Amino acid sequence: MSIQPLIAHFESYIPLKESEKQLLDGRVTQRQIKRKQAILQEGFPCRHYTFIVEGCFRMYAIDKKGTEHNLQFSAEQDWIADIGSFHAGRPSALFIEAIEPAVVLQIEKQDLYFLYTNIPKLDRIFKVIVENKYVELQNRVLQSISSTAQERYLTFLDQYPKLALRLPNTQIASYLGITPEFLSKIRKDIAS
Amino acid sequence: MSIQPLIAHFESYIPLKESEKQLLDGRVTQRQIKRKQAILQEGFPCRHYTFIVEGCFRMYAIDKKGTEHNLQFSAEQDWIADIGSFHAGRPSALFIEAIEPAVVLQIEKQDLYFLYTNIPKLDRIFKVIVENKYVELQNRVLQSISSTAQERYLTFLDQYPKLALRLPNTQIASYLGITPEFLSKIRKDIAS
DNA sequence: AAATAAGCTTAAACTAGGTTAAGTCCGACG
DNA sequence: CGTCGGACTTAACCTAGTTTAAGCTTATTT
Numbered sequence: 001m002s003i004q005p006l007i008a009h010f011e012s013y014i015p016l017k018e019s020e021k022q023l024l025d026g027r028v029t030q031r032q033i034k035r036k037q038a039i040l041q042e043g044f045p046c047r048h049y050t051f052i053v054e055g056c057f058r059m060y061a062i063d064k065k066g067t068e069h070n071l072q073f074s075a076e077q078d079w080i081a082d083i084g085s086f087h088a089g090r091p092s093a094l095f096i097e098a099i100e101p102a103v104v105l106q107i108e109k110q111d112l113y114f115l116y117t118n119i120p121k122l123d124r125i126f127k128v129i130v131e132n133k134y135v136e137l138q139n140r141v142l143q144s145i146s147s148t149a150q151e152r153y154l155t156f157l158d159q160y161p162k163l164a165l166r167l168p169n170t171q172i173a174s175y176l177g178i179t180p181e182f183l184s185k186i187r188k189d190i191a192s
Numbered sequence: 193m194s195i196q197p198l199i200a201h202f203e204s205y206i207p208l209k210e211s212e213k214q215l216l217d218g219r220v221t222q223r224q225i226k227r228k229q230a231i232l233q234e235g236f237p238c239r240h241y242t243f244i245v246e247g248c249f250r251m252y253a254i255d256k257k258g259t260e261h262n263l264q265f266s267a268e269q270d271w272i273a274d275i276g277s278f279h280a281g282r283p284s285a286l287f288i289e290a291i292e293p294a295v296v297l298q299i300e301k302q303d304l305y306f307l308y309t310n311i312p313k314l315d316r317i318f319k320v321i322v323e324n325k326y327v328e329l330q331n332r333v334l335q336s337i338s339s340t341a342q343e344r345y346l347t348f349l350d351q352y353p354k355l356a357l358r359l360p361n362t363q364i365a366s367y368l369g370i371t372p373e374f375l376s377k378i379r380k381d382i383a384s
Numbered sequence: 385a386a387a388t389a390a391g392c393t394t395a396a397a398c399t400a401g402g403t404t405a406a407g408t409c410c411g412a413c414g
Numbered sequence: 415c416g417t418c419g420g421a422c423t424t425a426a427c428c429t430a431g432t433t434t435a436a437g438c439t440t441a442t443t444t
Contacts, residue, residue: 061334069338071330084327120312127319130326135276137329138263142253144336145369146261149431168391177337182431184393341401360421374401376423390441396434403428410421 003028005053006105009077013125020119027111033102040096045089046082048106055102056166060095060174070175073099073163079129099167149178150186195220197245198297201269205317212311219303225294232288237281238274240298247294248358252287252366262367265291265355271321291359341370342378 006028007021016024033039033055040046042062050057057080059072071094074080085092086109107115116122143152153176157164164172173183198220199213208216225231225247232238234254242249249272251264263286266272277284278301299307308314335344345368349356356364365375 061338063338067338069334071334071337083323084330087323116316120315123312123315123319124308127315127322130319130322131275131279134322134326134329137326137333138276141329141332141336142261142263144333145263145367146253146255146259170391175337179432180392181394181433185431188393362421371402372422373403373424377401380423386444388441388443390439392439393437395436398431398433400429400431402430404426406424408421408423410419412417412419414415414417 003030003105005077006051009051010122010125013128014121016119016121020121023115023118027107027115029106029108031104031106033098033104035098035101038095038097039104040082040092040094042093042095043091046085046092046094046096048108049079049081049086049112050096051105051107052076052078052080053103053105055104056099056163057096057102058099058171058175060097061093062095068174069177070171073160073167073171073175075163075166083130099171144177149176149182150189152176153183153186154190195222195297197269198243201243202314202317205320206313208311208313212313215307215310219299219307221298221300223296223298225290225296227290227293230287230289231296232274232284232286234285234287235283238277238284238286238288240300241271241273241278241304242288243297243299244268244270244272245295245297247296248291248355249288249294250291250363250367252289253285254287260366261369262363265352265359265363265367267355267358271325275322291363336369341368341374342381344368345375345378346382 003024007016007024010016030053039048039050039057040059052074054076056073056075058070059074059080059082060068060070062068072080080096082092082094082096084090085094089109116126143155147155153172156172156176169183169187170180173180176183178186195216199208199216202208222245231240231242231249232251244266246268248265248267250262251266251272251274252260252262254260264272272288274284274286274288276282277286281301308318335347339347345364348364348368361375361379362372365372368375370378
C-alpha cells in the first residue's frame with residue numbers, strides 16, 4: 001500500500017516537506033474497485049475525495065425517465081467526487097462508478113479538513129486543481145451552447161484521445177448529450 | 193473609494209485580521225464601468241480578477257459565424273474573470289461586458305499573488321469560492337445534456353429570478369443556447 | 385461451450401429547435 | 415419631434431437530433 005502516486009501528484013504543484021508527507025500517511029486509504037462497482041450512489045452523501053491511481057470512472061445522473069447522463073470521466077492522476085455533496089454532507093444526486101477495475105486513494109472529509117489545516121499549501125494546491133477543472137468545464141459549457149453534436153464529438157476525440165479508445169461509444173454519447181444512434185450516424189458521416 | 197464590500201465578502205468565509213485588511217488596501221482598485229463597456233476583449237490576456245460591487249456583467253464568446261454565446265452572468269458580490277487566461281497570461285477567447293452601469297473592485301495578477309502569499313487564508317477562501325462556482329457549473333452541464341430548452345429556461349427563472357428581470361430575453365436565450373425566436377415560442381407555451 | 389447481455393449500426397417516422405422574413409413596440413438620440 | 419436601432423413576437427419552412435425497432439457482433443457469465 002503506497003500513497004506515493006498522490007504525493008507525486010501534489011508535488012507536481014508544490015514540493016512537500018517530509019513532515020507533511022508523514023501527515024498524509026494514515027489519512028489516506030487505498031482501495032481496489034471492481035468494474036461497474038459504485039463508489040457513490042444517489043441518495044447518499046459523498047464521503048470521500050477519490051484520487052485515481054489506476055483505472056477509469058464515470059460520474060452520472062439518472063433522470064425521471066431512467067436515462068443515465070454522464071457528467072464526467074476521470075482516469076489516472078485525476079480526482080473524482082461530488083464536491084457539493086461532500087462539503088455540505090447532503091445526499092448526492094449522482095453516481096460514481098468504475099468503468100474499468102481500479103485502484104484509488106481516498107480521503108474522508110474529517111481527514112481532508114485536518115490536512116488543510118496542518119498542510120496549508122494544500123489549500124493552494126486544491127485551489128489550483130479546482131481552478132483548472134473549472135476552466136475545463138467552462139469550455140464544455142461553451143461548446144454545449146455553441147456547437148453541433150458532430151463538433152462536440154470531434155473536440156472530445158481531440159481532447160481525450162486515450163479515453164475515447166477506452167470508453168464504449170454509448171458512454172461517449174451520454175457524455176455528449178446525444179443518443180447512441182445519433183453518435184453512430186455522426187461516426188458514419190465522419191468516416192466518409 | 194472603499195474596498196469595504198470586498199472585505200465583507202471575504203469575511204463571509206473567514207474573518208480577517210486588521211493587518212490583513214491593510215494589505216488589501218492599495219492592491220485593489222475601484223473602477224466605474226459604463227453600460228456596454230468591455231473589461232475584457234478576445235485576443236487580450238485577462239489582467240484582473242473583478243469583484244462586482246454594483247451592476248451586472250456578461251461573459252461571452254463569438255463563434256466563426258459571428259454569433260455571441262453568453263457563458264455566464266455575474267452581479268453584485270460575485271467575481272468575474274477568465275481564470276485560464278488570467279493565470280496563463282494567454283490571450284483570452286472571451287469578452288466580458290457590463291450589461292448595466294457598474295462599480296467594480298479589481299485585483300491584478302501580481303497583486304493577487306502577493307495577497308495569496310501574505311494572507312494565506314485567501315488560498316482557502318478562493319478555493320471555496322471556486323469550488324462553489326464549480327458545483328454551479330456542473331449543474332449547468334448536467335442540465336444541458338439532460339433537459340429540454342423549456343426545462344432549462346424554467347430552471348434559469350427559478351435559480352436567478354432577479355437576474356431574469358434585469359436581462360433582455362435575447363441575452364437569456366444566448367445563455368440557454370437557443371435562438372431568441374425559440375425562447376419566444378417557449379414563453380408563449382408556458383403562458384398558456 | 386452455451387447463454388445472455390452489452391455494444392454498434394441502419395433505417396423510417398417523428399419532434400425539438402433553427403432559419404428566414406415580416407411586423408410591432410419601444411427607448412435612445414439627433 | 416421624428417427616426418432609427420434594438421428587443422420581442424409570429425409564422426412558414428427547414429434540419430439536427432430522437433424514437434422505435436430490428437439485426438449483428440463482441441464480451442461476460444455460467
